[in-house]
Amino acid sequence: xxxxxxxxxxxxxxxxxxATLTCNYTNYSxxxxxxxxQDPGRGxxxxxxxxxxxxxxxKERLKVTFDTTLKQSxxxxxxxxxxxxxxxxxxxxxxxxxGNKLTFGTGTQLKVEL
Amino acid sequence: EAQVxxxxxxxxxxxxxKLTVTCSQNMNxxxxxxxxQDPGLGxxxxYYSMxxxxxxxxxxxxxxxxxxxxxxxxxxxxxxxSPNQTSLYFCASSLSGVRVRETQYFGPGTRLLVL
Numbered sequence: 001x002x003x004x005x006x007x008x009x010x011x012x013x014x015x016x017x018x019a020t021l022t023c024n025y026t027n028y029s030x031x032x033x034x035x036x037x038q039d040p041g042r043g044x045x046x047x048x049x050x051x052x053x054x055x056x057x058x059k060e061r062l063k064v065t066f067d068t069t070l071k072q073s074x075x076x077x078x079x080x081x082x083x084x085x086x087x088x089x090x091x092x093x094x095x096x097x098x099g100n101k102l103t104f105g106t107g108t109q110l111k112v113e114l
Numbered sequence: 115e116a117q118v119x120x121x122x123x124x125x126x127x128x129x130x131x132k133l134t135v136t137c138s139q140n141m142n143x144x145x146x147x148x149x150x151q152d153p154g155l156g157x158x159x160x161y162y163s164m165x166x167x168x169x170x171x172x173x174x175x176x177x178x179x180x181x182x183x184x185x186x187x188x189x190x191x192x193x194x195x196s197p198n199q200t201s202l203y204f205c206a207s208s209l210s211g212v213r214v215r216e217t218q219y220f221g222p223g224t225r226l227l228v229l
Contacts, residue, residue: 008154034217034218041223042222042223043118043204043206043220043221043222043223044157044204044218044220045220046217046218046219049217089156089157091157101147101159101162101172102159102218103159103173104149104156104157104158105156106154106155106156107156
């Protein structure tokens, strides 16, 4: 069965450092992958989308890589700030063929300390 | 302001008492979806709708019903709630009714407790 794995343990890093979160998947060939941020008690907020034919995507301090051979995506936040503290979710999706849906990982909690 | 709204935000009910959670979006999106979020299990899709009068099951549809009579509204119905439906529920919408590669916009969530 399809499986998406994100680090279940919280990631604690110091302000100014680069945070790197991982998303691994098995038994899945996604056409694209999305990353969301979720704050406690609130709905996820979209951050970045990367397609299967793209290796890397950037947006301001955020960078996402997508390696379909390793079946892995990495999400980087450079120059991290305490305001970046949240849970980050990856979600995989396919186009058409009944796959009109996203499948989410369980998320990784990031804590950026002063 | 472009948004997805859900009501109620918090609900405590008893086993077997029918309830409806409403979801509305003002972005003219074709695609709408319901998720539940439980600790350790992440977001799991309950039902989705690609357009008016078109709905389909997600990964965990048992015990739930939906309808899509208007483009903007997508209510979630629990005909006979049970304690295992205690969860945090999110409604989401996106522009396309065919491909979900577009951004999904999530509502604020509805926290449901079934006693």
